[in-house]
Amino acid sequence: MRDAHVRDAVALLEYNRNIDSESRFLSREPGEMDLTVDEERGWIDSLLKQENALILVAVHGDRVVGMLDFVGGTWSRIRHSGEFGISVAQEYWNAGIGSVLLDSLIDWAYKGGIIRKLRLRVLASNQAAIALYKKKGFEVEGLHPHEVRIGGENFSLLSMGLVLE
């Protein structure tokens, strides 16, 4: 596992297209990811330049098999907090990659000294992810009904947070 580079753009796009078909817990429908390679490069580059942002990739050979992206707030009052997304390729689920990605995020936040609060939003039905976040110390902060619509049905999101003392 390592920080992402701009040269990961192609592999990351391929990874994201695959994971959208593998998981029913993500925000995008399969096929909806329509960024070009240049746009993906631009996105990676913009986060690399932000000292309160992070993109981690888990790699197997040339292939991205997991990722975590975190972005902190822009203004001084919210610079210390931010939201992340995390996913792992289906064939690697329950092998500890998600746990390592989260540990690395928390470690980076502590060491950087800027980030004091991590948060995320997760489908209330995503038991595996919620169990993992709770294991890392995240607490449920809110329930947001009707936030996600899949196949004509509405689903609730939970917001969860971890305060770094």
Ligand SMILES: CC(C)(COP(=O)(O)OP(=O)(O)OC[C@H]1O[C@@H](n2cnc3c(N)ncnc32)[C@H](O)[C@@H]1OP(=O)(O)O)[C@@H](O)C(=O)NCCC(=O)NCCS
């Ligand atoms: C959520 C996700 C990132 C976890 O990554 P992972 O590499 O599988 O996670 P780990 O292997 O480190 O840990 C998984 C933990 O969940 C537990 N788990 C798995 N299925 C579970 C379930 N149905 N209920 C409760 N716990 C469950 C495992 O037992 C394991 O805990 P343990 O280490 O105490 O045994 C991965 O499953 C994923 O990408 N899912 C699809 C996308 C997604 O849901 N992303 C999160 C959106 S908020």
